[in-house]
Amino acid sequence: MLDSETKAVETPEDHAEELRLWLRLLTCTTLIEGEVRGRLRQRFDVTLPRFDLMAQLDKAPDGMTLSDVSKRMMVSNGNVTGLVERLVESGHLDRRTSDTDRRVQVIRLTKLGRAEFRRMAAEHETWIADLFADLSPKDVRELMRLLAKTKASAQKSAARRRP
Amino acid sequence: MLDSETKAVETPEDHAEELRLWLRLLTCTTLIEGEVRGRLRQRFDVTLPRFDLMAQLDKAPDGMTLSDVSKRMMVSNGNVTGLVERLVESGHLDRRTSDTDRRVQVIRLTKLGRAEFRRMAAEHETWIADLFADLSPKDVRELMRLLAKTKASAQKSAARRRP
DNA sequence: ATCAATTTCTTTAGGCTTCAAATAATTGGC
DNA sequence: GCCAATTATTTGAAGCCTAAAGAAATTGAT
Numbered sequence: 001m002l003d004s005e006t007k008a009v010e011t012p013e014d015h016a017e018e019l020r021l022w023l024r025l026l027t028c029t030t031l032i033e034g035e036v037r038g039r040l041r042q043r044f045d046v047t048l049p050r051f052d053l054m055a056q057l058d059k060a061p062d063g064m065t066l067s068d069v070s071k072r073m074m075v076s077n078g079n080v081t082g083l084v085e086r087l088v089e090s091g092h093l094d095r096r097t098s099d100t101d102r103r104v105q106v107i108r109l110t111k112l113g114r115a116e117f118r119r120m121a122a123e124h125e126t127w128i129a130d131l132f133a134d135l136s137p138k139d140v141r142e143l144m145r146l147l148a149k150t151k152a153s154a155q156k157s158a159a160r161r162r163p
Numbered sequence: 164m165l166d167s168e169t170k171a172v173e174t175p176e177d178h179a180e181e182l183r184l185w186l187r188l189l190t191c192t193t194l195i196e197g198e199v200r201g202r203l204r205q206r207f208d209v210t211l212p213r214f215d216l217m218a219q220l221d222k223a224p225d226g227m228t229l230s231d232v233s234k235r236m237m238v239s240n241g242n243v244t245g246l247v248e249r250l251v252e253s254g255h256l257d258r259r260t261s262d263t264d265r266r267v268q269v270i271r272l273t274k275l276g277r278a279e280f281r282r283m284a285a286e287h288e289t290w291i292a293d294l295f296a297d298l299s300p301k302d303v304r305e306l307m308r309l310l311a312k313t314k315a316s317a318q319k320s321a322a323r324r325r326p
Numbered sequence: 327a328t329c330a331a332t333t334t335c336t337t338t339a340g341g342c343t344t345c346a347a348a349t350a351a352t353t354g355g356c
Numbered sequence: 357g358c359c360a361a362t363t364a365t366t367t368g369a370a371g372c373c374t375a376a377a378g379a380a381a382t383t384g385a386t
Contacts, residue, residue, distance in 0.1 A: 015292035017303050022195065022291050024310045029192040030237045031317045032185065039324075041375085049342065067364060074193045079343050081366055086341085103351045103364040128185050129178035130323075134316035139309055140180050146298075146306045147187045153297035154194045160293075161202075204345085212372065230334060242373050244336055249371080266334040266381045 032131050039127055044120050053083050054092065054109060054117040063108040092116065195294050202290055207283050216246050217255065217272060217280040226271040
């Protein structure tokens with residue numbers, strides 16, 4: 001007993017399993033993301049970040065602030081500024097300064113933006129279904145559960161570092 | 164019976180579960196990736212793509228071609244060209260033209276590159292372990308299994324589209 | 327041996343992304 | 357009211373990334 005404890009302290013711990021898990025998680029995401037990116041470009045000539053941003057706004061009929069968007073998308077503020085600029089330019093987004101706080105920009109989908117997004121989203125959903133087609137409903141449920149646990153664990157770890 | 168079949172054809176199928184699964188998968192990856200990126204920058208002033216490239220080379224003592232790297236990392240050729248340029252410039256990589264095929268560039272870690280990578284990798288492994296800390300060994304095994312299934316499913320779907 | 331097809335890599339143009347610093351507006355304590 | 361701290365966003369520099377086109381070398385079929 002003491003021996004095994006001693007050994008655990010002296011030798012660096014083996015985390016190869018977690019490392020492999022992380023690489024596999026990354027591979028899955030990269031694979032699917034690349035596939036979705038390619039299909040969006042091919043079918044609709046739209047980029048994935050634009051689609052993602054529109055997806056956020058579609059869920060918020062009253063609009064969102066840039067900060068909200070950047071938190072939800074887990075990207076930097078500066079990133080959102082540029083994305084929004086281009087989407088306003090192309091007529092998909094409407095941007096206005098908040099009446100109550102002049103620092104805040106509220107963005108919404110325009111009619112055009114919403115129509116285009118809905119059209120893309122319908123097809124997008126079938127792509128995703130196809131990409132996950134070989135997973136049984138039980139697999140899906142189980143993956144959901146384990147990824148929820150993973151997310152919680154990672155958030156806890158991140159909070160430990162940056163409280 | 165006929166009714167349910169008819170209905171299945173008439174109404175668009177519901178793939179909301181798969182969509183949620185995909186979003187959760189993406190969230191987990193983004194979360195962990197962002198955390199790793201930040202720690203690499205903070206502790207070693209290195210970017211994640213550079214670290215990833217060095218990780219590939221560390222596993223290949225005899226070097227790799229640029230194509231090999233781009234396939235393994237699942238990024239474009241042009242991307243690798245630029246990454247390698249900067250890593251050669253900083254003295255971490257050695258690049259030489261193959262003796263047998265003058266199209267091919269073989270890259271290796273330099274002594275410096277290997278030393279720095281090993282130092283970073285050791286710490287990196289503990290970060291990953293910490294990020295996944297709340298998962299039991301059984302969870303890890305189960306996630307590995309389900310992600311393997313996911314990867315296979317996605318590859319099959321991708322191949323269906325681009326045979 | 328020839329040459330079309332393929333493979334490997336680079337280049338280009340454009341967009342995405344981060345980090346850090348700067349700007350502008352609001353809030354809260356006094 | 358004043359001003360320091362905070363919050364929301366933008367800007368700038370650097371690097372990452374893709375898609376598509378192009379250059380150079382090899383391969384293979386004839």
